[in-house]
Amino acid sequence: MLNNNDETRLDFIRSIVAEDLKTNKWDGRVVTRFPPEPNGYLHIGHAKSICLNFGIASEFGGRCHLRFDDTNPEKEEQEYVDSIIEDVRWLGWDWGEHLYYGSDYFKQMHEYAVQLIKKGKAYVCDLNAEQTREYRGTLTEPGKDSPYRNRSIEENLDLFERMKAGEFPDGSRTLRAKIDMAHPNLNMRDPVMYRILHAAHHRSGDTWCIYPMYDWAHGLEDSVERVTHSICTLEFENHRPLYDWFLDELGVYHPQQIEFARLNLSYTVMSKRRLLQLVREGLVSGWDDPRMPTLSGIRRRGYSPEAIREFCRRIGVNKFNSTVDIALLEHCLREDLNKTSARVMAVLRPLKVVIDNYPKGQVEELDAINNPEDESAGTRKVPFSRELYIEQEDFMEEPPKKFFRLAPGREVRLRYAYFITCTDVVKDENGNIVELHCTYDPATRGGDAPDGRKVKSTLHWVSAERAVEAEVRLYDHLFTKEDPDDVAEGEDFKSNLNPNSLEVLTSCKVEPSLAQAESPNRYQFERLGYFCVDLDSTGDKLVFNRTVGLRDTWAKVQQKLNK
Numbered sequence: 072m073l074n075n076n077d078e079t080r081l082d083f084i085r086s087i088v089a090e091d092l093k094t095n096k097w098d099g100r101v102v103t104r105f106p107p108e109p110n111g112y113l114h115i116g117h118a119k120s121i122c123l124n125f126g127i128a129s130e131f132g133g134r135c136h137l138r139f140d141d142t143n144p145e146k147e148e149q150e151y152v153d154s155i156i157e158d159v160r161w162l163g164w165d166w167g168e169h170l171y172y173g174s175d176y177f178k179q180m181h182e183y184a185v186q187l188i189k190k191g192k193a194y195v196c197d198l199n200a201e202q203t204r205e206y207r208g209t210l211t212e213p214g215k216d217s218p219y220r221n222r223s224i225e226e227n228l229d230l231f232e233r234m235k236a237g238e239f240p241d242g243s244r245t246l247r248a249k250i251d252m253a254h255p256n257l258n259m260r261d262p263v264m265y266r267i268l269h270a271a272h273h274r275s276g277d278t279w280c281i282y283p284m285y286d287w288a289h290g291l292e293d294s295v296e297r298v299t300h301s302i303c304t305l306e307f308e309n310h311r312p313l314y315d316w317f318l319d320e321l322g323v324y325h326p327q328q329i330e331f332a333r334l335n336l337s338y339t340v341m342s343k344r345r346l347l348q349l350v351r352e353g354l355v356s357g358w359d360d361p362r363m364p365t366l367s368g369i370r371r372r373g374y375s376p377e378a379i380r381e382f383c384r385r386i387g388v389n390k391f392n393s394t395v396d397i398a399l400l401e402h403c404l405r406e407d408l409n410k411t412s413a414r415v416m417a418v419l420r421p422l423k424v425v426i427d428n429y430p431k432g433q434v435e436e437l438d439a440i441n442n443p444e445d446e447s448a449g450t451r452k453v454p455f456s457r458e459l460y461i462e463q464e465d466f467m468e469e470p471p472k473k474f475f476r477l478a479p480g481r482e483v484r485l486r487y488a489y490f491i492t493c494t495d496v497v498k499d500e501n502g503n504i505v506e507l508h509c510t511y512d513p514a515t516r517g518g519d520a521p522d523g524r525k526v527k528s529t530l531h532w533v534s535a536e537r538a539v540e541a542e543v544r545l546y547d548h549l550f551t552k553e554d555p556d557d558v559a560e561g562e563d564f565k566s567n568l569n570p571n572s573l574e575v576l577t578s579c580k581v582e583p584s585l586a587q588a589e590s591p592n593r594y595q596f597e598r599l600g601y602f603c604v605d606l607d608s609t610g611d612k613l614v615f616n617r618t619v620g621l622r623d624t625w626a627k628v629q630q631k632l633n634k
């Protein structure tokens with residue numbers, strides 16, 4: 072069954088699944104699910120859960136449901152449902168016909184609740200939210216029984232029916248499970264199953280004015296769908312006894328819950344509540360701002376789904392909460408982009424160069440390699456002309472010892488073109504360098520000197536006559552601290568926002584082969600990093616995002632460790 076030939080050991084969850092198949096615990100079935108609440112956009116943490124659930128289903132010949140856990144009408148919206156569907160698909164997973172909504176089970180959940188009332192295991196309680204909290208007790212003190220706990224079954228059935236019929240105002244009554252107010256696990260102290268909420272639901276409309284609480288609904292949804300392995304994050308470990316209690320009291324199908332550690336990434340916040348705050352307060356341009364850790368933000372930034380899946384594979388799953396270095400995510404990204412993206416030349420901060428001995432009006436088409444990692448990508452032509460742009464930082468009038476790029480009197484190579492030597496520097500009235508004059512050696516066409524003489528550096532460049540204008544957006548981490556929660560008294564994570572996380576360069580020059588580039592095309596700008604065409608690009612204006620720079624801090628650290 073296992074079509075995963077990987078020789079590496081299975082992680083602890085896959086081991087359980089493999090063992091269950093061997094013992095035929097679930098009659099050979101493997102059913103997992105990814106159960107997002109549609110109250111925000113998915114983030115990279117969700118990708119871990121998605122790859123785990125869909126990955127297990129596909130490796131073990133099972134299936135994975137996409138199920139919206141949409142039980143809270145106040146925070147949920149169709150926009151979020153749509154974005155989640157798009158994101159999971161983009162990551163490359165397919166749920167086939169198994170798209171479900173928790174709200175479709177409201178009727179079934181209601182019937183189950185009536186069943187528990189009839190068993191004497193649930194009661195209608197008139198305490199308000201604050202009183203309910205007070206009665207719950209603390210970790211060190213037992214709770215107190217609600218004065219409404221011993222209502223008769225008939226009275227409970229009647230009141231619950233009237234709650235459902237809309238007779239009572241919001242918050243005035245709840246339905247609670249009758250378990251044990253002195254239970255050491257607070258989740259077991261008569262948890263609320265239903266609350267009254269006169270709010271329209273994005274799918275069920277005004278049909279209901281009582282809504283199930285997450286803990287009541289979640290386990291039932293898995294049960295109704297006959298999920299075999301109900302995989303969730305560690306914070307639900309101490310909710311498991313409650314899910315077990317509900318399912319056992321009802322005597323219904325009972326999936327196995329397995330908890331794993333959630334993904335935390337350095338320089339990143341991951342909770343939807345916080346991401347929503349950034350969006351609402353205009354601290355980012357939207358859910359898909361390329362600095363956001365949302366899948367839509369990451370996609371816009373230029374990440375490939377393959378890179379994210381590889382990242383999820385490498386981090387694996389375990390039972391201990393920890394923080395993953397964002398450099399590992401970027402490393403997986405570079406590995407993928409290095410193999411797949413076409414090389415092009417672009418100049419971000421242009422400095423004009425005039426080749427004085429190159430014929431005026433002449434343009435040569437020179438051969439450039441599209442991807443040294445992929446021979447099948449072939450070559451393309453790049454135009455060379457008398458006036459060019461190079462990067463401002465590739466020239467220094469008074470170069471320090473280790474600066475090998477262009478300087479007065481020095482010869483360097485222009486990639487795929489010629490050797491040039493700087494002969495003159497033109498400045499404006501403020502002393503800023505505005506133009507360089509150079510000569511070229513026609514014998515070095517293609518980038519090699521027949522006499523074997525060497526130069527110490529190779530620069531990228533773009534023909535001034537043929538260049539296409541572009542805007543380029545450079546990004547840095549959204550937060551300045553590895554742990555955005557590391558804040559001073561009275562501050563919150565937003566005080567660690569990086570004021571320099573976005574830099575917009577508006578007068579960049581790119582080679583003409585990019586004139587028709589469209590989102591989401593990805594490129595390596597030689598010597599600069601990986602870039603992709605942004606959604607804001609139009610026929611009149613090219614806009615690129617820097618996806619990631621070339622410097623791989625992760626690989627460097629690994630090299631050192633392996634020495």
Ligand code: ATP
Nearest residue numbers: 106107108116117119120303304333334341342343
């Ligand atoms: P958030 O904390 O961002 O609000 P959530 O857990 O409330 O996330 P859900 O919509 O309930 O969001 O998440 C759907 C699934 O994704 C859940 O099964 C949850 O366990 C999983 N998940 C959420 N965040 C992470 C994470 N950081 N790492 C791994 N899995 C996660």
Ligand code: MG
Nearest residue numbers: 107108140285
């Ligand atoms: Mg949740």
